[in-house]
Amino acid sequence: xxxxxxxxxxxxxxxxxxxxxxxxxxxxxxxxxxxxxxxxxxxxxxxxxxxxxxxxxxxxxxxxxxxxxxxxxxxxxxxxxxxxxxxxxxxxxxxxxxxxxxxxxxxxxxxxxxxxxxxxxxxxxxxxxxxxxxxxxxxxxxxxxxxxxxxxxxxxxxxxxxxxxxxxxxxxxxxxxxxxxxxxxxxxxxxxxxxxxxxxxxxxxxxxxxxxxxxxxxxxxxxxxxxxxxxxxxxxxxxxxxxxxxxxxxxxxxxxxxxxxxxxxxxxxxxxxxxxxxxxxxxxxxxxxxxxxxxxxxxxxxxxxxx
Amino acid sequence: xxxxxxxxxxxxxxxxxxxxxxxxxxxxxxxxxxxxxxxxxxxxxxxxxxxxxxxxxxxxxxxxxxxxxxxxxxxxxxxxxxxxxxxxxxxxxxxxxxxxxxxxxxxxxxxxxxxxxxxxxxxxxxxxxxxxxxxxxxxxxxxxxxxxxxxxxxxxxxxxxxxxxxxxxxxxxxxxxxxxxxxxxxxxxxxxxxxxxxxxxxxxxxxxxxxxxxxxxxxxxxxxxxxxxxxxxxxxxxxxxxxxxxxxxxxxxxxxxxxxxxxxxxxxxxxxxxxxxxxxxxxxxxxxxxxxxxxxxxxxxxxxxxxxxxxxxxxxxxxxxxxxxxxxxxxxxxxxxxxxxxxxxxxxxxxxxxxxxxxxxxxxxxxxxxxxxxxxxxxxxxxxxxxxxxxxxxxxxxxxxxxxxxxxxxxxxxxxxxxxxxxxxxxxxxxxxxxxxxxxxxxxxxxxxxxxxxxxxxxxxxxxxxxxxxxxxxxxxxxxxxxxxxxxxxxxxxxxxxxxxxxxxxxxxxxxxxxxxxxxxxxxxxxxxxxxx
Numbered sequence: 051x052x053x054x055x056x057x058x059x060x061x062x063x064x065x066x067x068x069x070x071x072x073x074x075x076x077x078x079x080x081x082x083x084x085x086x087x088x089x090x091x092x093x094x095x096x097x098x099x100x101x102x103x104x105x106x107x108x109x110x111x112x113x114x115x116x117x118x119x120x121x122x123x124x125x126x127x128x129x130x131x132x133x134x135x136x137x138x139x140x141x142x143x144x145x146x147x148x149x150x151x152x153x154x155x156x157x158x159x160x161x162x163x164x165x166x167x168x169x170x171x172x173x174x175x176x177x178x179x180x181x182x183x184x185x186x187x188x189x190x191x192x193x194x195x196x197x198x199x200x201x202x203x204x205x206x207x208x209x210x211x212x213x214x215x216x217x218x219x220x221x222x223x224x225x226x227x228x229x230x231x232x233x234x235x236x237x238x239x240x241x242x243x244x245x246x247x248x249x250x251x252x253x254x255x256x257x258x259x260x261x262x263x264x265x266x267x268x269x270x271x272x273x274x275x276x277x278x279x280x281x282x283x284x285x286x287x288x289x290x291x292x293x294x295x296x297x298x299x300x301x302x303x304x305x306x307x308x309x310x311x312x313x314x315x316x317x318x319x320x321x322x323x324x325x326x327x328x329x330x331x332x333x334x335x336x337x338x339x340x341x342x343x344x345x346x347x348x349x350x351x352x353x354x355x356x357x
Numbered sequence: 358x359x360x361x362x363x364x365x366x367x368x369x370x371x372x373x374x375x376x377x378x379x380x381x382x383x384x385x386x387x388x389x390x391x392x393x394x395x396x397x398x399x400x401x402x403x404x405x406x407x408x409x410x411x412x413x414x415x416x417x418x419x420x421x422x423x424x425x426x427x428x429x430x431x432x433x434x435x436x437x438x439x440x441x442x443x444x445x446x447x448x449x450x451x452x453x454x455x456x457x458x459x460x461x462x463x464x465x466x467x468x469x470x471x472x473x474x475x476x477x478x479x480x481x482x483x484x485x486x487x488x489x490x491x492x493x494x495x496x497x498x499x500x501x502x503x504x505x506x507x508x509x510x511x512x513x514x515x516x517x518x519x520x521x522x523x524x525x526x527x528x529x530x531x532x533x534x535x536x537x538x539x540x541x542x543x544x545x546x547x548x549x550x551x552x553x554x555x556x557x558x559x560x561x562x563x564x565x566x567x568x569x570x571x572x573x574x575x576x577x578x579x580x581x582x583x584x585x586x587x588x589x590x591x592x593x594x595x596x597x598x599x600x601x602x603x604x605x606x607x608x609x610x611x612x613x614x615x616x617x618x619x620x621x622x623x624x625x626x627x628x629x630x631x632x633x634x635x636x637x638x639x640x641x642x643x644x645x646x647x648x649x650x651x652x653x654x655x656x657x658x659x660x661x662x663x664x665x666x667x668x669x670x671x672x673x674x675x676x677x678x679x680x681x682x683x684x685x686x687x688x689x690x691x692x693x694x695x696x697x698x699x700x701x702x703x704x705x706x707x708x709x710x711x712x713x714x715x716x717x718x719x720x721x722x723x724x725x726x727x728x729x730x731x732x733x734x735x736x737x738x739x740x741x742x743x744x745x746x747x748x749x750x751x752x753x754x755x756x757x758x759x760x761x762x763x764x765x766x767x768x769x770x771x772x773x774x775x776x777x778x779x780x781x782x783x784x785x786x787x788x789x790x791x792x793x794x795x796x797x798x799x800x801x802x803x804x805x806x807x808x809x810x811x812x813x814x815x816x817x818x819x820x821x822x823x824x825x826x827x828x829x830x831x832x833x834x835x836x837x838x839x840x841x842x843x844x845x846x847x848x849x850x851x852x853x854x855x856x857x858x859x860x861x862x863x864x865x866x867x868x869x870x871x872x873x874x875x876x877x878x879x880x881x882x883x884x885x886x887x888x889x890x
Binding site: 080083097098133134135136141144145200203204207208211214215216217218219301302303304305306307308311312315318319320 | 398402404405410484487542545560561562563564594595596597598600601604605607608609610770771772773776
């Protein structure tokens with residue numbers, strides 16, 4: 051197990067290297083002089099432009115700049131935002147809680163909705179229950195999160211007045227964004243649970259359990275579902291990346307603080323250090339979460355580390 | 358295969374929960390809404406609330422009744438005393454002397470005096486400080502002299518007449534020197550001023566709260582009563598998505614919003630439960646700057662033809678629908694209005710065609726004019742916002758096609774858009790500018806501003822330069838008006854631009870919200886505002 055974990059962690063290094071390279075080259079891939087672009091909103095003197103160039107070390111050779119970028123990032127120094135003039139790391143720290151909470155809540159929606167739907171569909175295979183559950187899943191995949199978001203606001207804020215449409219914080223503020231964001235993952239998990247469950251139900255050990263005289267519910271929950279959920283763990287990790295991407299949209303629709311809005315604001319304000327730092331952070335988080343998921347996967351299914 | 362034991366699943370779930378709990382700090386709920394709380398939804402979050410550091414209008418929308426200025430300018434455009442009781446401009450125009458009020462303290466108790474004002478202005482020009490719009494507002498500032506505790510003389514290298522209007526604008530509003538020295542970065546979220554409201558807290562990407570300053574014992578220049586603000590609290594919520602913003606107003610989550618989208622405007626205007634308020638922006642309207650250096654726009658006849666050919670009424674009817682007025686000149690009507698400007702270019706496609714013919718562009722087979730085998734093509738530089746190019750660009754395209762000009766829209770991201778403008782690479786962009794003094798024309802047309810500021814018409818005209826320089830020197834308001842009227846007439850005669858739409862600042866409030874007033878900049882001042890029960 052330890053070797054496996056070690057191997058997985060080692061494999062992360064080249065990936066993160068690639069990420070830093072991609073994020074770093076952003077500055078050079080955009081046409082035009084980055085300093086002029088960043089300061090376009092401000093009235094500047096040539097002195098200030100030179101000062102800014104020096105501050106961002108843009109007057110040094112590219113290799114040195116890259117080395118500095120990586121070394122600083124390793125120390126947790128992601129630079130200073132041009133717009134807010136605060137350290138990017140502090141901006142991220144301020145926003146991560148809100149996005150983390152949203153991601154977690156939407157994952158709960160995804161699992162809480164996806165697994166039972168998939169289970170029902172598999173057990174009632176080809177029945178009306180199966181069709182209904184899969185139509186719901188299809189709708190979930192097809193509905194863009196911003197549209198679902200507006201729909202929820204329209205019904206629950208404007209007409210029923212049950213939930214606030216905007217803002218971060220406590221549970222009432224969390225419900226609609228979590229549903230809007232978790233719906234796609236819920237649909238994917240439902241479809242996956244269904245097919246995986248159907249496969250497991252045909253396995254010998256399920257037949258054996260039934261032959262031993264175990265009741266239907268016990269076979270399904272203790273023998274079948276537990277194994278059927280293993281692929282769902284992997285999807286969980288992959289979907290987490292989608293949740294971060296979806297947060298960009300959902301956080302804007304619901305005016306929730308978070309990393310998504312931080313990135314969008316940074317892009318609109320041409321705030322290169324902020325965008326670079328935040329994208330690097332999100333990419334690294336995505337990679338690490340997938341390592342954790344892989345390890346968890348190996349933990350629940352021993353075949354992974356043997357193979 | 359052996360089923361996964363329950364304890365393994367349970368352990369995994371626990372680990373996930375523990376990681377999640379560690380990563381999620383507790384988040385405070387938004388402030389409870391009491392009787393005296395006004396919640397206003399804004400379209401964006403300010404980059405900073407420091408009046409001297411901000412390049413953005415949203416900062417001053419929030420702090421218009423938090424930090425105060427030496428002078429005040431209401432919607433009528435007249436300058437009146439505020440923190441200064443009186444002012445005198447020196448005969449050579451190179452200094453202004455202010456007599457300050459003696460009864461003012463900052464919210465943190467710091468006394469307001471000539472030293473405090475000097476500290477503020479010196480802070481803006483400090484090379485170590487990264488100023489926003491404030492630096493340009495001080496022009497050729499050469500320092501301040503404290504004549505006595507409540508008398509300050511502000512000096513300039515060269516006469517700088519726009520200063521009086523600037524000194525009444527949010528960018529030169531005054532913050533507590535003590536708070537700046539001692540609180541470090543807090544000035545970005547909690548500037549300490551002297552106004553009827555003081556900043557209380559700031560939650561990034563969510564809201565900013567300001568509360569009544571109980572010690573406010575004066576009469577604000579926009580008010581007819583003395584004493585503190587009527588509302589207890591004002592919460593500014595940042596709601597970037599327009600549809601969501603309107604919904605919060607309709608559901609009562611907010612009682613006011615800024616920037617009502619055009620498609621929701623008729624609904625809110627018809628409903629007696631809401632009140633829509635529209636204010637003209639001072640500055641440069643939405644305008645197409647024509648690059649006069651790039652053929653075929655180097656020919657003034659073609660530029661004039663473009664001005665006659667663009668159907669501005671179509672803009673107002675389709676895109677703006679009640680959120681804008683027809684623009685006539687490079688300054689909005691609230692800045693300078695004159696019949697001569699309004700009559701310059703009526704919509705007249707026939708005249709446009711005649712001018713193009715005169716310039717040698719004959720109708721071609723495909724409906725596009727040509728001269729010596731060359732098609733009449735113009736490249737309009739437009740920002741791609743994600744949902745396609747600016748709709749004004751498409752309207753220009755269809756208007757000009759009717760007279761035989763083929764407009765290519767170069768839709769691109771903001772950074773290369775700027776770069777093309779600085780390099781005079783296209784036939785010009787559509788843009789707008791907020792400015793409280795007609796001197797805003799300097800950054801648009803002065804020859805020193807090509808490649809540096811907003812002179813994206815790339816014009817170098819000695820006569821225009823002369824007028825703009827005169828406007829900076831002349832102190833007499835009537836004479837200044839004549840100078841800028843002459844400059845605008847010249848700009849129109851040379852057809853340096855196509856003025857399109859005077860956009861309006863559109864606010865909407867629930868009907869019980871009363872007494873919201875606005876300063877010349879179209880920012881709300883809220884000390885008289887109330888919410889009727």
